[in-house]
Amino acid sequence: MIGRIWPIAIGIVTDSIKRKVVYVVLVFAGFLALAIPSLPNYGLGVESAVFREVALALAFVTALVVSLSLAANRVPGEVERRTVYNVVAKGVSRWEYLVGTWTGVFLVSGGAIAAFAVIEQVVAVITYGDPMWRLWEGALAIWLEMGVISAFAVAVSSRTGPVVVVTASLAALFAGHSRSTLLGGEGALALKPFTISLDSFNVVNPVAHGSGVPGVYVLSMLMVFVGLSAACLIVGSLVFSRRDL
Amino acid sequence: MDDYAEAAVLIANARKTYRPVVGAVHRDAVSDVSISVDRGAIHGLLGPNGAGKTTTLKMLLGLVRPTAGTFRILGEDSTRPAGRRRVGFMPEQPYFPQHLTAAHALKLYAQLAGVPRGEIGSRTSALLERVGLAGRDKTTLLTFSRGMLQRLGIAQALINEPEVVILDEPASGLDPVGQRDVRNLMLELRDSGVTVLLSSHQLSEVEAVCDQVSILNAGRVAVEGDLDDLLNVEGRSSVRAKVPGDTLPPPVAALAGSVAVSGGLWVFSVADKDVRAAVDGIDDAGGRTLAVAPMRDSLEDYFARMLAETAGEADER
Incomplete structure (x- = not known):
């Protein structure tokens, strides 16, 4: 099983490197460098907190662009170009193919986020003389959230094309972070147990302004990540297994 | 099994x-x-x-x-x-x-x-x-x-x-x-x-x-x-022979079908029961029989004929 999932994942990583996905990271790193002079000039502590917020936001956008561009195109592209035939005919289960695809996207987004975090640290050391290690906690939360989003995108892509996948994923991302706004403060709150929230991955406050993310909270984030990702991939696999290629 | x-x-x-x-x-x-x-x-x-x-x-x-x-x-x-x-x-x-x-x-x-x-x-x-x-x-x-x-x-x-x-x-x-x-x-x-x-x-x-x-x-x-x-034509054989002159000997011509000739080399089909008579006829005319083999359709001809036959059946369904 792992012997079939892993080569698919590594194939995506290799392909991403050759397609120079790293350029996305460099572009957003450039935005970060450009943003520094425009940060409000408060006292030193406040200014570095604002920098951390901006850095996390740009890391999030970088990871989202990388994850969605890979997850939305991979399965529809392979089905359209029929490269999936060679894989499925080799005795690879369709769920193994989907999980391998997701694993590859997850690894690439992890690499992009890690690269961005390193750039953030270098900028932080140069500008503020502080490596800001807490940014890695934010990077982990972003990576886990991208894992859920890319699992959702891969699941949707098992049946539809890239445009629908990107639209649906952005809608899910918006809805996942807007539970309180969408449900309002009164009667609709009864629906709360039926809605899925991605707010668990929002650690901007403890990373930018507080004293970091507690270990127990990281554990609970991991559980939410595993549960939501698995649910998306199970649904995607069921849909994909019924599809004619 | x-x-x-x-x-x-x-x-x-x-x-x-x-x-x-x-x-x-x-x-x-x-x-x-x-x-x-x-x-x-x-x-x-x-x-x-x-x-x-x-x-x-x-x-x-x-x-x-x-x-x-x-x-x-x-x-x-x-x-x-x-x-x-x-x-x-x-x-x-x-x-x-x-x-x-x-x-x-x-x-x-x-x-x-x-x-x-x-x-x-x-x-x-x-x-x-x-x-x-x-x-x-x-x-x-x-x-x-x-x-x-x-x-x-x-x-x-x-x-x-x-x-x-x-x-x-x-x-x-x-x-x-x-x-x-x-x-x-x-x-x-x-x-x-x-x-x-x-x-x-x-x-x-x-x-x-x-x-x-x-x-x-x-x-x-x-x-x-x-x-x-599928391709062998049941009951008929294909004969290749060198025969002098512009025509097949009359006893052979009477038996032969699907005749083709090029440079003195004749290729024709005969019923299996007439093979001996055709070979004797070629010998008597001073010719030489080069090969006798079961007659075989080309796959292309067979395929085209089969499609024409089954097209009617498909229409009936």
């Missing part, structure tokens, strides 16, 4: 119905196809466009969900992934991730097929050489021509040393030398005990290598059997 265990490939009562949008008429891409491929044989799958060949192969390989039917390869249910692990498949016009090199692509498919890590390198080199791509292992597939991708497609189908190989139009896009190489490769595979199921439009290719054929038309098997049995 029952048919399920004995045949290398067994397809029984395969059917695929596409149910498009609500209100549209259901369409049977495959109505009722049953095929049995003997172990160690090369079996040709023929048919006009839209006959259901590719859909049948896709159902066999789990790429398309069958509406009905049984699909076995080497006795195992091939619609399940585990049933396809001893199979090599080359789709029509194979495509690959274009940013990989030839060696990386073969390595990927070897890993997916469960080839032991230590054997991947040697198998990759050997196969690239076997399909005429020696020295191209580090070339990016983006720069490969159609024919080179076709050759790589054959290599990926063989990377797991399969016992059954399924080839969909393997010679498509290849130059004449490449087509000959593919024919020789199929014959080599058969000689080493591998079963080959070949779907092709190239009748000369099928006639040259296949032991058995199934001809599909309108989603059904119109004809199935040994190629020799």
